[in-house]
Amino acid sequence: MDDLFDATRNELELSNVILSITLDEALSLCKARQLESARERGGVFGGLFDRLALRLCHVIRTIKDHGSNFGTLPNVTPLDPANFRGTTAQKISFMSNMLAKVVFHQRTRFFHKLYSLDEIIQELQDEARATVAEISEGPPSVLNRAWQELEVLCYDLNTCMGETTVILKSFFCALPSEELEVFRQKLVSLVPALLTGQPRRAQTFHRK
Numbered sequence: 001m002d003d004l005f006d007a008t009r010n011e012l013e014l015s016n017v018i019l020s021i022t023l024d025e026a027l028s029l030c031k032a033r034q035l036e037s038a039r040e041r042g043g044v045f046g047g048l049f050d051r052l053a054l055r056l057c058h059v060i061r062t063i064k065d066h067g068s069n070f071g072t073l074p075n076v077t078p079l080d081p082a083n084f085r086g087t088t089a090q091k092i093s094f095m096s097n098m099l100a101k102v103v104f105h106q107r108t109r110f111f112h113k114l115y116s117l118d119e120i121i122q123e124l125q126d127e128a129r130a131t132v133a134e135i136s137e138g139p140p141s142v143l144n145r146a147w148q149e150l151e152v153l154c155y156d157l158n159t160c161m162g163e164t165t166v167i168l169k170s171f172f173c174a175l176p177s178e179e180l181e182v183f184r185q186k187l188v189s190l191v192p193a194l195l196t197g198q199p200r201r202a203q204t205f206h207r208k
Contacts, residue, residue, distance in 0.1 A: 001172045001175065001177075001180060004172075004180075004184055004187070005168060005169060005172055008059060008168060008187065009165055009168075011055065012052070012055055012056065012059070012161050012164070012165065013161075015048070015051055015052040015055060016052055016157075016158060016161055018048055019045070019048040019049060019051075019052055019154060019157075020154065020158075022041055022044055022045045022048055023045060023147075023150065023151060023154050025041060026038050026041040026042075026045065026147050026150075027147055027148075027151065029041065030143055030144045030147050035140040035143050036140075038135075038143050038147065039135055039136065039140075039143060042132045042135035042136050043132065043136065045128075045132060045150065046128060046129060046132035049124075049125070049128045049132075049150075049153070049154070049157065050125060050128075050129075052157060052161070053121050053122075053124065053125045053157060056117075056121055056157075056160055056161055056164050057118055057121055057122070058187075059164055059168060059187070060114050060117055060118050060121075060164055060167075061114075061118065062183070062186045062187050063114060063167065063168065063171050064111060064114045064115075064118075065186065066179070066182070066183050066186065067110065067111065067114075067171075068111075070179055070182075072171065072174050072175050072176070072179060073107055073110050073174065074110065074167070074170035074171050074173060074174040075110075075170065076109060076110050076113050076167060076170065078096060078097040078100035078101060078109070078113065079092075079093035079096045079097050079100075079113060079116055079117070079163065080093065080097065081093045081094040081097060083159050083163075084120075084155075084156045084159055085152045085155050085156060086124070086127075086152050086153060086155075086156045088120070088123045088124070088127065089120045089123070089124065089156040089159070089160075092116055092119055092120050092123070093116065093120065095116075096112060096113060096116035099112060100112060100113065113163075113167070114167070117160055117163055117164060117167075120156070120160055121157065121160050124153050124156055124157050124160070127149075127153055128150060128153050131146050131149050131150055131153070132150070134146050135147070
């Protein structure tokens with residue numbers, strides 16, 4: 001479990017680091033008024049944003065699928081709207097938080113949080129694609145604003161990555177050892193790089 005968790009986390013963090021570097025370069029180019037160079041970064045950023053978003057959705061849906069089939073359900077805390085910066089992510093997380101506190105019991109709360117994260121990520125993808133298209137097709141005057149908008153979307157995607165990692169760790173704490181191989185096969189079929197990863201063993205999980 002430690003190795004699979006570390007490999008999954010490292011895969012997500014690597015994608016996030018590359019995305020963040022591309023964003024920082026584009027923001028620096030905008031600040032230096034090198035707008036055409038900043039425009040050229042748009043397509044690269046869009047592909048990297050989609051890559052991380054898809055990996056996050058794969059992990060979330062694998063957890064959701066296994067939990068539905070085997071009944072493995074960890075405790076989760078509701079999403080906090082204060083951890084997001086964009087309007088869409090804040091709105092979805094606010095509704096999720098409210099419903100988790102006043103309506104849902106533990107099982108429903110777990111699946112609803114996964115659903116809400118999946119929904120936020122897909123909305124972030126849609127907004128990022130639209131903004132990247134604006135960078136590609138719009139006048140130079142829109143570039144600085146557009147990259148600032150992408151910075152907010154990148155921040156919220158990073159928040160989703162943190163939430164997904166926490167859920168995965170909690171899921172492993174609740175996962176019976178006899179279910180590990182089934183879950184591993186599902187996860188690596190979606191993220192094949194996990195098959196060859198040799199992660200650093202960071203910590204040991206303790207079941208409660």
